[in-house]
Amino acid sequence: MSTPLASASNTKTKLPNPKKVTIVGGGVIGVTTAFFMQQAGFEVRLLEATDKIAAATSKANGGQLSVSHAEPWATPDLPGQLPKLLTSKHSPLKITLTRDPHQYRWLLSFLRECLPARHLKNTLKLTRLGLESRTALKQIHEVLAHHKVDLTYARRDQGILHFYTNLDALASAQKPSKIKRAAGLAHRWVTSEEAKVLEPALSSVDGLLRASFTPSDSSGDARLFSLKLSRFILQQGAKIRLGAKVNRLKTDASNNRIASLLLDSGEVINLSDGETLVLCSGVHTPALTRPLGIYPQIYPAKGYSATYDVLDPSRVPEISLIDDEYKLVYSRFTEAGLGGDFGSGRDVLRVAGMAEIGGYDLTLDPLRANLITERVSALFGDAVNLETPNYWCGLRPSTPSNLPYVCGTKVSNLWLNAGHGTLGWTQAAGSAKRVSDLITASLF
Numbered sequence: 392m393s394t395p396l397a398s399a400s401n402t403k404t405k406l407p408n409p410k411k412v413t414i415v416g417g418g419v420i421g422v423t424t425a426f427f428m429q430q431a432g433f434e435v436r437l438l439e440a441t442d443k444i445a446a447a448t449s450k451a452n453g454g455q456l457s458v459s460h461a462e463p464w465a466t467p468d469l470p471g472q473l474p475k476l477l478t479s480k481h482s483p484l485k486i487t488l489t490r491d492p493h494q495y496r497w498l499l500s501f502l503r504e505c506l507p508a509r510h511l512k513n514t515l516k517l518t519r520l521g522l523e524s525r526t527a528l529k530q531i532h533e534v535l536a537h538h539k540v541d542l543t544y545a546r547r548d549q550g551i552l553h554f555y556t557n558l559d560a561l562a563s564a565q566k567p568s569k570i571k572r573a574a575g576l577a578h579r580w581v582t583s584e585e586a587k588v589l590e591p592a593l594s595s596v597d598g599l600l601r602a603s604f605t606p607s608d609s610s611g612d613a614r615l616f617s618l619k620l621s622r623f624i625l626q627q628g629a630k631i632r633l634g635a636k637v638n639r640l641k642t643d644a645s646n647n648r649i650a651s652l653l654l655d656s657g658e659v660i661n662l663s664d665g666e667t668l669v670l671c672s673g674v675h676t677p678a679l680t681r682p683l684g685i686y687p688q689i690y691p692a693k694g695y696s697a698t699y700d701v702l703d704p705s706r707v708p709e710i711s712l713i714d715d716e717y718k719l720v721y722s723r724f725t726e727a728g729l730g731g732d733f734g735s736g737r738d739v740l741r742v743a744g745m746a747e748i749g750g751y752d753l754t755l756d757p758l759r760a761n762l763i764t765e766r767v768s769a770l771f772g773d774a775v776n777l778e779t780p781n782y783w784c785g786l787r788p789s790t791p792s793n794l795p796y797v798c799g800t801k802v803s804n805l806w807l808n809a810g811h812g813t814l815g816w817t818q819a820a821g822s823a824k825r826v827s828d829l830i831t832a833s834l835f
């Protein structure tokens with residue numbers, strides 16, 4: 392399988408008229424891909440297994456558009472921290488070994504990505520994709536504004552404040568910050584006093600040492616964004632089929648082209664001559680490609696989120712936060728309140744984190760989820776409703792390097808836009824634009 396992010400260009404194919412693309416997966420990656428393919432003049436069909444858009448990993452994530460924090464999980468310091476991380480009760484990381492050989496392969500590759508040279512390369516590539524995403528997201532806003540279509544998704548453009556309550560973590564944070572500065576990202580260290588001025592809700596945080604502030608970052612609700620964008624592409628003529636789970640990709644006699652898709656229901660969907668297929672199927676992408684001899688290293692890293700109703704708005708952060716010691720992110724969503732799927736109109740605090748590498752099981756462990764509430768209680772006390780948190784867990788489609796697969800494959804009309812791990816919301820627009828540009832370039 393080609394390297395993540397590689398721009399493997401497919402052989403030129405005969406074009407149908409109009410150009411057609413089928414996209415598998417209706418998460419934030421699939422929907423943004425559908426948008427840019429439609430903008431590039433393609434007739435779009437999107438197939439989603441569940442009965443809703445953004446019902447899987449894109450449903451209740453941390454909400455951060457954290458371009459300036461595009462650091463991979465695999466860092467040179469991580470192997471040394473693993474013994475503590477794997478034994479501490481409060482650790483955000485949990486590894487449960489399974490019988491799946493793909494898990495072992497993934498873990499070994501992950502350790503290799505901790506090498507300093509690879510970490511540097513991965514950070515720079517993630518940063519570049521993040522910056523592209525910022526531009527591409529602006530484009531999405533411009534197009535929808537031009538069509539006078541609402542694209543509000545509880546977005547806040549107040550930056551991200553990354554705070555430290557642990558000396559060792561603060562020391563190791565200095566290195567990536569140099570790398571990120573080299574990549575041209577605006578980033579400023581602030582004292583604990585300055586941090587409390589920027590975000591008064593931090594006044595109650597014990598042992599606050601320092602923080603780094605990235606004013607150009609944002610936050611927003613990825614699910615709401617995906618829903619509204621999917622509504623727009625539908626209005627513009629895309630076909631969206633929910634409850635359409637693709638079971639198998641079938642090639643033609645040459646084995647070099649996907650000719651049809653077999654759904655779980657038994658229905659067969661034929662692709663036209665020259666039609667492109669893009670897999671945006673998150674953690675389930677390898678299951679679709681492995682029978683074709685294509686092995687993307689995408690493995691689930693289960694994460695948790697908790698959403699709390701805000702009771703005292705003045706004591707709940709306005710700025711999106713990263714709590715370095717507990718590896719949690721905090722985003723305040725004041726939902727637009729259109730009702731139903733389009734937002735309840737409530738003022739909530741979303742807190743997300745944790746990583747469990749142990750397979751595809753989506754059972755929510757109440758003890759792990761409660762660790763989030765313990766920390767929120769320590770930081771913000773009764774400013775949020777701690778009695779009825781809305782817990783959720785999702786599977787990050789993680790690659791060892793954190794770099795997604797935005798590339799073609801050895802099958803001429805099969806493309807991937809998957810494996811965005813911890814940063815899929817941040818990088819959705821950029822990778823969608825990139826895959827759309829690559830596909831368009833390959834066809835002309």
Ligand SMILES: Cc1cc2nc3c(=O)[nH]c(=O)nc-3n(C[C@H](O)[C@H](O)[C@H](O)COP(=O)(O)OP(=O)(O)OC[C@H]3O[C@@H](n4cnc5c(N)ncnc54)[C@H](O)[C@@H]3O)c2cc1C
Pocket residue numbers: 415416417418419420421438439440441445446447448449450451452453454455456457635636637638671672673674675676679693694695696720743744784785786787788809810811812813814815816817818
């Ligand atoms: C706890 C947590 C916090 C996070 N916080 C952040 C954050 O703050 N900022 C950030 O940038 N990112 C964050 N992320 C990461 C981000 O949520 C993911 O990277 C992103 O949602 C992945 O989007 P996706 O579209 O690839 O996957 P999904 O949202 O999972 O979408 C894939 C879709 O494909 C469908 N599908 C799969 N297989 C098939 C099939 N065979 N046929 C048809 N459909 C199929 C699925 O049903 C699903 O709807 C977080 C993730 C978690 C778990």
